[in-house]
Amino acid sequence: MTFPPVEQRTVRPGQDPTREQESMDKSAASSVPELRSLLLAVLQLGKTMQTTLAANLESSVGISLAEVDVLDLLNDAPDGRLHRGEIEERLLISNVEATQLLDSLEERGLVRRRRDPHDPHQLVEITDDGRDMAIAVIPILNYSLKEDIGRRLSADQVTAVTADLTEMLRELGVSDAAITRSWQQASPQSGYW
Secondary structure (H helix, E strand, O other): OOOOOHHHOOOOOOOOHHHHHHHHHHHOOOOHHHHHHHHHHHHHHHHHHHHHHHHHHHHHHOOOHHHHHHHHHHHHOHHHEEEHHHHHHHHOOOHHHHHHHHHHHHHOOOEEEEEOOOOOOEEEEEOHHHHHHHHHOHHHHHHHHHHHHHOOOOHHHHHHHHHHHHHHHHHOOOOHHHHHHHHHHOOHHHOOO
8 A cells, every 4th residue: 555745645624734734743753653652552541441441330330331421411411312313423333332222221221212202213311310320420430530540640741631632633634513522521510520
């Protein structure tokens, strides 16, 4: 496979060519093996943290991280309801994955599914038990974050890493709206994390 030289790279639609050049200038300081190592380290860190968090949730309250994501979305939604398709879109999950998650949550009485009388799409609604569960997981999530990240990085380091990753997402073409939505879903105001 052949790639064009860096100088001939195309700028993505809506991307500032000046930022593209700055990005190329920054990357010139790192070798491909270093960049590959960084990517693998970030991916491994994410996977390791997800695995640890999932194990803590499962052993503490018997719920998966994916189920927590669904409950959190519903808990923050107007009237505690969302169309099933919105859940799939926001969590980037397939129809099959959504069915499995919703079946599990509904069997435990944490959500209810119903038809919207004005729309053919299925509505998913959080129950009182689901709200209680969404609240019960907060201390577990907070503890995991403090243990896995907080005791290893200073507040300044967290701010710097977050800013750098956000800038990388922008340079990769992720919209500010998508970035903001991700950060809002994980913000202290949402009650999650």
